[in-house]
Amino acid sequence: MRISAWSKAFETRDLEAIVSYYAEDVIVLPPNMPAVVGKQAAREVIRSQLAMPASLENGSPSRLKLHVPGTSATRGETTC
Numbered sequence: 668m669r670i671s672a673w674s675k676a677f678e679t680r681d682l683e684a685i686v687s688y689y690a691e692d693v694i695v696l697p698p699n700m701p702a703v704v705g706k707q708a709a710r711e712v713i714r715s716q717l718a719m720p721a722s723l724e725n726g727s728p729s730r731l732k733l734h735v736p737g738t739s740a741t742r743g744e745t746t747c
Contacts (some may be wrong), residue, residue: 672684693709706712
């Protein structure tokens, strides 16, 4: 399952594996910061978040909200 692999990438702090799941025109909404657009900008935000010890304090992300034009989906707790 792709969510499990994505969560595993966060657990192991594998930046390139994490970013591989994002589209070139991704929009990332980092906490307490303006939105960033594009894969390279997302990479830099994620790199800075992974560098913070508390960023994964509780393990991998447990909530994932995706938006695809015309749809909206929320994924709850993961079981990876």
